[in-house]
Amino acid sequence: MYINRNQYQERHHKCHPAQGQVLLLLDILRLRLGEKPLDEIFSGTGLFYQDLLMPNTLISAEQIFKFFKKAKRLYPQDDLPFLLGHRLWPGHYSQSAPLLSFSQNLAQVIDVFTRFGPELSPLLQPRFFCDNDHLYVQWIDAYGMEDLTDFMIQAHMSGFISCVRHLSQEHWPWQCYLSHKIKTPSHANVSVNLGQFEDKRPINVMRLPIAYMQQAFSSASPSLFFAHEKHLTPCLTQPGILFKIYDVLFNNIDKDLSLNDLANKFAMSPATLKRKIKQHNSHYKHLDDHAKLSIALYLFKEKAWENQQVASYLQFKDTANFRRAFKRWCGLTPSQWKQA
Amino acid sequence: MDTKKHAWLWLHQKKLFALMLMLCGVLGINIHLGVLKVTSEIDWWDVFGEGGSAIAVGLWMTFILLSRPMGKVTDLLWCGLACLFVALFQDFLDEFFKNPLPQHWNGWIESGFMPIGIFTLSLGLYHWHKEQQAINQQLKKREGKIRQYQNIDQLTQLSQADYIQQVLDTNQADKRHKIQAIIMLDICDFNRFNRRYGFVQGDKLLQDVTDALLLCIPQDSTLCRYAADRFAVVLPNCHAPAAHKVAQQLREMIRHCCFRYCDETSQDDCLYIDLSYGLAVGDAHQKDNLGNLIDQANHTLRSKQYMTFA
Numbered sequence: 001m002y003i004n005r006n007q008y009q010e011r012h013h014k015c016h017p018a019q020g021q022v023l024l025l026l027d028i029l030r031l032r033l034g035e036k037p038l039d040e041i042f043s044g045t046g047l048f049y050q051d052l053l054m055p056n057t058l059i060s061a062e063q064i065f066k067f068f069k070k071a072k073r074l075y076p077q078d079d080l081p082f083l084l085g086h087r088l089w090p091g092h093y094s095q096s097a098p099l100l101s102f103s104q105n106l107a108q109v110i111d112v113f114t115r116f117g118p119e120l121s122p123l124l125q126p127r128f129f130c131d132n133d134h135l136y137v138q139w140i141d142a143y144g145m146e147d148l149t150d151f152m153i154q155a156h157m158s159g160f161i162s163c164v165r166h167l168s169q170e171h172w173p174w175q176c177y178l179s180h181k182i183k184t185p186s187h188a189n190v191s192v193n194l195g196q197f198e199d200k201r202p203i204n205v206m207r208l209p210i211a212y213m214q215q216a217f218s219s220a221s222p223s224l225f226f227a228h229e230k231h232l233t234p235c236l237t238q239p240g241i242l243f244k245i246y247d248v249l250f251n252n253i254d255k256d257l258s259l260n261d262l263a264n265k266f267a268m269s270p271a272t273l274k275r276k277i278k279q280h281n282s283h284y285k286h287l288d289d290h291a292k293l294s295i296a297l298y299l300f301k302e303k304a305w306e307n308q309q310v311a312s313y314l315q316f317k318d319t320a321n322f323r324r325a326f327k328r329w330c331g332l333t334p335s336q337w338k339q340a
Numbered sequence: 341m342d343t344k345k346h347a348w349l350w351l352h353q354k355k356l357f358a359l360m361l362m363l364c365g366v367l368g369i370n371i372h373l374g375v376l377k378v379t380s381e382i383d384w385w386d387v388f389g390e391g392g393s394a395i396a397v398g399l400w401m402t403f404i405l406l407s408r409p410m411g412k413v414t415d416l417l418w419c420g421l422a423c424l425f426v427a428l429f430q431d432f433l434d435e436f437f438k439n440p441l442p443q444h445w446n447g448w449i450e451s452g453f454m455p456i457g458i459f460t461l462s463l464g465l466y467h468w469h470k471e472q473q474a475i476n477q478q479l480k481k482r483e484g485k486i487r488q489y490q491n492i493d494q495l496t497q498l499s500q501a502d503y504i505q506q507v508l509d510t511n512q513a514d515k516r517h518k519i520q521a522i523i524m525l526d527i528c529d530f531n532r533f534n535r536r537y538g539f540v541q542g543d544k545l546l547q548d549v550t551d552a553l554l555l556c557i558p559q560d561s562t563l564c565r566y567a568a569d570r571f572a573v574v575l576p577n578c579h580a581p582a583a584h585k586v587a588q589q590l591r592e593m594i595r596h597c598c599f600r601y602c603d604e605t606s607q608d609d610c611l612y613i614d615l616s617y618g619l620a621v622g623d624a625h626q627k628d629n630l631g632n633l634i635d636q637a638n639h640t641l642r643s644k645q646y647m648t649f650a
Contacts, residue, residue, distance in 0.1 A: 028539075031539065031540060031543070032494070032495075077494075078567075079567065079568065082568065083539075086531070086534060086539075087539070162531055165531055166531060166532065166535055169532070184502060185500075185501065185502050187501065188500070188501030188502075188566050188567035188570075189501070189567040189568065191567070191638060192566065192567040192568045192569075192570050193567070193568060195642065
């Protein structure tokens with residue numbers, strides 16, 4: 001099975017409805033900055049307000065990033081990602097948004113996110129994973145947004161928590177692990193909006209006890225859900241290329257895919273794939289490491305596997321090799337990490 | 341000219357006009373009575389030094405007009421600086437004009453304006469001190485003993501999270517305060533309020549709650565906005581039972597407050613909200629205790645068991 005060019009999007013593809021996150025952030029800016037003229041906000045972003053209002057305008061991920069960076073410069077306060085996060089979902093600008101509102105429980109919300117992820121959360125897409133004790137939500141940078149990642153992680157994590165809180169009408173004990181460092185001034189904002197969190201962790205992931213998955217939402221409406229789902233035509237069904245690659249790597253983690261194997265799956269030459277990944281500010285090695293690291297961390301922390309078991313699961317020749325690789329991924333050896 | 345941008349110029353036009361007239365007068369006297377120096381006679385170091393001082397004083401005058409509302413104190417400060425400015429201007433012109441006459445008219449201008457300026461400026465500073473005391477009284481509950489304009493939150497005009505630690509530290513340094521308490525207050529269901537009434541109304545609610553809390557907190561305490569809908573009250577010299585009492589009072593007060601969010605459709609849209617609180621009490625003389633006082637208060641708030649950590 002090859003993955004063809006219609007199954008993913010690249011950062012310069014104009015495929016995102018303009019009404020999404022850009023207009024959302026614009027209104028936050030206009031609320032906080034007062035009467036700042038629109039052309040001043042949009043200057044240097046290549047976007048025009050009148051175009052964005054048109055129903056069929058599509059913009060690229062790159063354009064969205066440019067606008068977000070501008071917004072961060074115009075309103076450099078710590079609470080901007082959270083102001084955005086709280087408005088992200090259920091949201092009104094995507095076709096699948098009502099499905100979130102009609103969901104019966106978190107399990108169904110996750111199902112909606114899994115099926116309509118590219119539309120609901122195009123830039124930073126969630127991957128869900130459950131075991132006997134916990135639900136895990138890992139956030140994957142789909143287009144290589146570089147220095148916007150911290151901002152977007154905070155926005156999306158707080159947004160997801162806020163959306164679930166809105167639906168369940170309860171505070172749930174989420175535990176957030178952030179890969180970047182939270183500076184002291186923004187500590188307060190992060191702790192209020194995310195609850196329990198730890199920064200400088202190897203990956204961006206959230207965790208919730210599995211018991212909450214089936215708790216019923218009072219706003220649930222199965223018939224409306226069904227009726228809406230039947231006539232749904234999502235405007236964006238393909239994830240970003242990095243998410244797609246990550247997906248393939250993750251699902252084939254026991255096969256230890258090389259760059260050649262991966263390129264083969266994407267039906268292109270290794271050189272082309274390499275170039276495409278580079279355009280998205282990443283490397284094959286980085287993506288591969290990240291997928292393996294995520295698995296290794298999970299097996300260590302949650303399953304309490306031994307080094308040797310993990311090493312053989314991830315197709316390492318021996319434990320020493322695996323230890324070296326692990327240290328390269330997150331700066332600590334497996335035993336140091338387990339103690340920390 | 342953009343009238344909105346340069347409104348201060350029109351507001352103070354009389355003063356500025358008088359200054360211009362004065363400077364023209366000084367320049368006229370110099371041209372009329374003095375003799376222009378030849379280039380070799382000019383000491384350029386003096387020109388830069390004195391000219392630079394005059395420009396600096398001019399900048400100070402501009403800042404005074406830009407940053408202060410009109411009034412007696414502003415006038416005194418500005419006039420004092422204006423006299424200094426004229427004196428320095430004369431000093432500057434001295435570098436270009438010689439005085440061939442026996443009268444020391446240039447010295448008179450300089451040493452006449454200088455003491456008048458210093459005196460007026462001193463008077464202005466004295467009144468400014470008086471004025472500041474009055475303003476401090478007004479701001480007391482917002483800023484305590486420290487003023488740090490970089491920390492002020494634009495929405496509520498309260499100080500932000502990193503300020504709280506400074507307040508705790510200064511209270512600790514003060515020998516009179518043996519023990520201090522911090523209360524964290526959270527608006528219940530603010531998330532739902534935002535989603536139901538919109539984020540504009542959410543911002544307004546934060547401002548209203550700020551005003552209500554400011555009214556009700558004890559005289560010597562300080563109110564800060566920790567983050568989002570969480571507020572912090574620092575109570576110096578306060579034991580756990582007293583802090584609980586304050587927290588309960590604040591909660592009761594907010595619960596009975598009627599917040600109005602009128603839209604066009606409904607005439608009477610009165611809304612009641614509730615607060616949840618967590619608090620921590622720290623002995624000011626145990627330093628290690630102080631750093632995590634904020635964390636403790638947050639923790640008690642999160643666990644919703646309203647108990648203290650001594």
